[in-house]
Amino acid sequence: MDYLAEANLDMSHLPVLLVVGLAIFFGTIGAKIFQRLRIPQVVGYICIGLIVGRSGFQLINAAALKNLEPFNFFALGVIGFLIGGELHRDVFRKYGMQFFKILLAEGMGAFVVVAIGTGLVVWWAHGDVATAVAIGLLFGAISSATAPAATVDVLWEYKALGVLTTMVFAIVALDDGLALALYGVASSVAENVTGKGTGNVWLAMGKIAKELLGAVCLGVLAGFILNYLLRRLRQADKGLGLIIGWMALVIGCARAFDLDMIVASMALGATLTNLAPRRSHPAFSVVESFATPIYVLFFVSVGARLSVGSLPGWMWGLVVVYAIARTVGKMTGAYLGARWAHAAPTVRKYFGLCLFSQAGVSVGLAVLAASRFNGEIGGTMIDGVRSGGIRIGDIIIMTITTSTFVMQLLGPPCVKFAIRKAGEIGLNVTEADLIKERAVAAVVDKKSPSFNEGTPMAEILRVIAEIDATVYPVVDDERRLVGVITLNGLKQSFRAEGMSQWLVAFDLMEPVPDTITEHAPLAEAMDRMNEQSLEYLPVVDGEESLGLVGVIEARKVRRQLSQEILRRHRVAEETDSPALQAFTEQG
Amino acid sequence: MSLTDYLTADRVVILSGRTKQEVLDELIALSCKCFPRLVREVLAEAITHRESLMSTGIGQGLAVPHARLDGVTEPMVVVGVAKDGVEGYESLDGGPIHVLLLIVAGKGQHEPYLRLLATALEVLKDPAVREAIINCPSAQEAYRTLTGV
DSSP, X not given: OHHXXXXXXXXXXXXXXXXXHHXXXXXXXXXXXXXXTTOOHHHHHHHHHHHXXXXXXXXXXXXXXXXXXXXXXXXXXXXXXXXXXXXXXXHHHHHHHHXXXXXXXXXXXXXXXXXXXXXXHHHHHHOOHHHHHHHHXXXXXXHTOOOHHHHHHHHXXXXXXXXXXXXXXXXXXXXXXXXXXXXXXXXXXXXXXXXXXXXXXXXXHHHHHHHHHHHHHHHHHHHHHHHHHHHHOOOGGGHHHHHHHHHHHHHHHHXXXXXXXXXXXXXXXXXXXXXXXXXXXXXXXXXXXXXXXXXXXXXXXXXXXXXXXXXXXXXXXXXXXXXXXXXXXXXXXXXXXXXXXXXXXXXXXXXXXXXXXXXXXXXXXXXXXXXXXXXXXXXXXXXXXXXXXXXXXXXXXXXXXXXXXXXXXXXXXXXXHHHHHTTOTTOSOOHHHHHHHOBGXXXXXXXXXXXXXTOBHHHHHHHHHHSOOSEEEEEXXXXXXXXXXXXXXHHGGGSSTTGGGTOBHHHHOBOOOOOEETTSBHHHHHHHHHHTTOSEEEEESOTTTOBEEEEEEHHHXXXXXXXXXXXXXXXXXXXXXXXXXXXXXXX | OOGGGTOOGGGEEEOXXXXXXXXXXXXXXHHHHHSTTSOHHHHHHHHHHHHHHSOOEEETTEEOOEEEETTOOSOEEXXXXXXXXXXXXXXTTSOOOOEEEEEEEETTXXXXXXXXXXXXXXXXXXXXXXXXXHTOSSHHHHHHHHHOO
């Protein structure tokens, strides 16, 4: 502490690593607390950001946020890359036209409703039609973007899989492109309407096209090269460094050439997964395993950046209208788009709910608009000069920042609600996920035969011949576990002729190597079996009482989990079927 | 595996008891004398428990009372000869018991324990050997007949 005092430390000069540590550590704790409350973890990250950021204690202030920018670019790149990894050729083939129609409808829906709503508020507050049209158009364009990161994080957290999830993955990433295009047109028109611009729509569109097409070209080219490099790579453990380094290069190039970095990394991921679906799988797993702290940092920064300052009364009205209009526009557009595209019923009903999150691109466009539109509205005109009003740029930034705060907190729970109603939660699971979420009670075989210690060997052989098990518990008269008979151990008793007539289970049993209770986590049981090279564990009602409940056999558990994974994947494939729709409605 | 690996002359006894309990007590006492680490009460309880599940009288005049105990690291065997047979020792063929092998092994010694049982039966399944053992005048003689030493 003395050192800090002597160094006259102010918060803007916190070392970057200290800020990173603070953000990741407290962000993770916040997420855990919110997860306990069954609220998506991303909301926890953002709330911690709010507490430590500009709206709270200002531990992470503007200067610190500036230092974190490269991490955030990288986080967006990682998110884009992983989204790209979900876009397989067959998904495009199956849903390509649906993507296009729904994207257009939800983006344009938000654009139109927000433009009209916010334009009317500005006109009502200030009576200036031209300014109202300009601000309305800018808000409309900004509102069409959806934050992919917060949305996709919920899909990953809840292991979602199905047609709704597929749509969300594709469209939340692509609608940033639509937002950029709409902003290009809207800002040019706004400049012309307010009579301040050199606004050339075609020039603006050309710039947007360069940003998007350039990003796609960069991503595709980088994907081909990365695929080649991965094919040549013999040491799997070098994969992480190569992929992370390559992604950072692609993101850096996109930044350097003013290209859309999310689209570039998405194109990289999509190219890789389509060129080598199997070989690229470990690459995506490697990035996923590495990504968590980057996400935490990113979302904490998002929260820290939000500034909910004091706004004039009518601007609160503008914020409310913006938020409502965006919600209505997105939901209506998504519904109409899904109908137009003949999408699955779950997409029609719930897709709109997945589009509320608003962050990076919207805030970025708001900053861009603020630097471009610096005239004032309100105040008084003295000698043809307006004074005491509010800058248009400030209106846009404050409205977007405040509504982003609301949308970022409401968006993720809405995504969770949508995927739950669509029946897609927990369908994209691995064996490790299932093991983590289950207790021993879920897999214990209670019908597996056990033998009393006095059971003759002849009877044991008769039962074993009919049952598929490799281990049989032996119990005393009070059904307490006293040993186990294994097939391997049983072979020893075939040595002498006639022994089967007088040997009993007590003679054939081996000591119990370990036991587990049925309330213990399955992960603990699997760990214990692995550590002791056991293929089974007897399950008892208590470590002391040793009352036999059943047996778990590792091979049977694995078979059961594989069947469950297959079942869930089949359910996910059928999520656009009317049958499942009826099922989820009943549920 | 051979019986000589586990049996010495002092581990063979001509039994004086007449009932099942008496001869088992004699064999348990001999075991504890030959293997001082064995606790008499523990061994007696284990043997009694096993007999309560099913008699170890396996027919042809033979009985193999046995038990597996914690802390035993090597299988142990003692042999008793009851010239006049044992009262109350049920046997698979209903005949009287004349030769008893008491075997003790560790709880984890599943394989050597069953192997020792099998080896002893291999030797004793020959009726001539059994007859010779029963007619032996001394324990020393019975040991020689049993092991061929």
